Amino acid sequence: xxKTRHFxxxxxxxxxxxxxxxxxxxxxxxxxxxxxxxxxxxxLTDIVHHFIQKRGFAYKAEVEET
Numbered sequence: 001x002x003k004t005r006h007f008x009x010x011x012x013x014x015x016x017x018x019x020x021x022x023x024x025x026x027x028x029x030x031x032x033x034x035x036x037x038x039x040x041x042x043x044l045t046d047i048v049h050h051f052i053q054k055r056g057f058a059y060k061a062e063v064e065e066t
Contacts, residue, residue: 017033018026 014030017030020026021029
């Protein structure tokens with residue numbers, strides 16, 4: 001389910017950029033945005049991970065829905 005939502009969110013964002021910025025500039029903007037988002041994602045993941053460790057809380061195991 002998460003992959004499906006991500007797919008549609010990505011398609012919506014791409015469609016918005018393509019509509020607002022015409023031509024080659026749109027593709028360049030999308031590539032730069034994806035690069036920045038990926039960098040931020042890893043950074044935010046590290047911050048959250050260290051915050052949890054610093055506070056002494058354990059990760060909870062995810063319950064798989066059936």
